[in-house]
Amino acid sequence: MAHHVCHWWIGYFLASPIRRLVHNPRTILAPYIRPGMTVLDLGPGMATFTLDLARFAGPTGRVIAADVQVHMLAQVEKRAAKAGLLHRIETRLVGNNGSWAGDLAGKIDFALAFYMVHEVPDARAFFTLVRSTIAPGGKLLVVEPKFHVSARAYADTIDTARQIGFEIVDSPRIPRSRSVLLAPR
Numbered sequence: 001m002a003h004h005v006c007h008w009w010i011g012y013f014l015a016s017p018i019r020r021l022v023h024n025p026r027t028i029l030a031p032y033i034r035p036g037m038t039v040l041d042l043g044p045g046m047a048t049f050t051l052d053l054a055r056f057a058g059p060t061g062r063v064i065a066a067d068v069q070v071h072m073l074a075q076v077e078k079r080a081a082k083a084g085l086l087h088r089i090e091t092r093l094v095g096n097n098g099s100w101a102g103d104l105a106g107k108i109d110f111a112l113a114f115y116m117v118h119e120v121p122d123a124r125a126f127f128t129l130v131r132s133t134i135a136p137g138g139k140l141l142v143v144e145p146k147f148h149v150s151a152r153a154y155a156d157t158i159d160t161a162r163q164i165g166f167e168i169v170d171s172p173r174i175p176r177s178r179s180v181l182l183a184p185r
């Protein structure tokens, strides 16, 4: 599978009202987020899910939005400020090592990886790092696009996650997607 990050201009479409007709963040996220939670939004793009994550997490919760593209993070901050949610959202630039997440070990109640794992060059290193951040009882929702990611490639990805210590706890139905809810074993 080729590894590339999506162009920043695709971020505008992914975060648009048209996309919400297919992937409504509130419907998708409602089962998972409770007030006060600490949430990790991996590859937020232009805040497709970030703002609703922050709304569900409430005034005592926080969202860490971590992306490899500065332009995406700038848009997350702009949109968060416009929505009056910037105080609940922290952006982080993901680098080549895991240092950006060093202080998050065991602190994340819910992590979202929506349409981004296929862009990650080393899935094993990615899942190992994310697993280290998950708090007791925490979950990771992995969602991949059917049009980009074959059933075989997806199975390999989830197999990698299982090998490094996640187990599947649910397989939620999300339109046009392959999705699993994972928890540390």
Ligand SMILES: C[S@@+](CC[C@H](N)C(=O)[O-])C[C@H]1O[C@@H](n2cnc3c(N)ncnc32)[C@H](O)[C@@H]1O
Pocket: 005, 006, 011, 014, 015, 042, 043, 044, 045, 046, 048, 049, 066, 067, 068, 069, 072, 094, 113, 114, 115, 116, 119, 120, 121
């Ligand atoms: C296809 S977009 C999906 C954006 C958003 N999650 C959505 O569903 O609309 C993929 C995003 O993941 C980011 N990304 C790619 N590799 C990443 C990595 N290793 N860590 C964090 N973000 C990454 C890209 O920069 C891009 O913003």
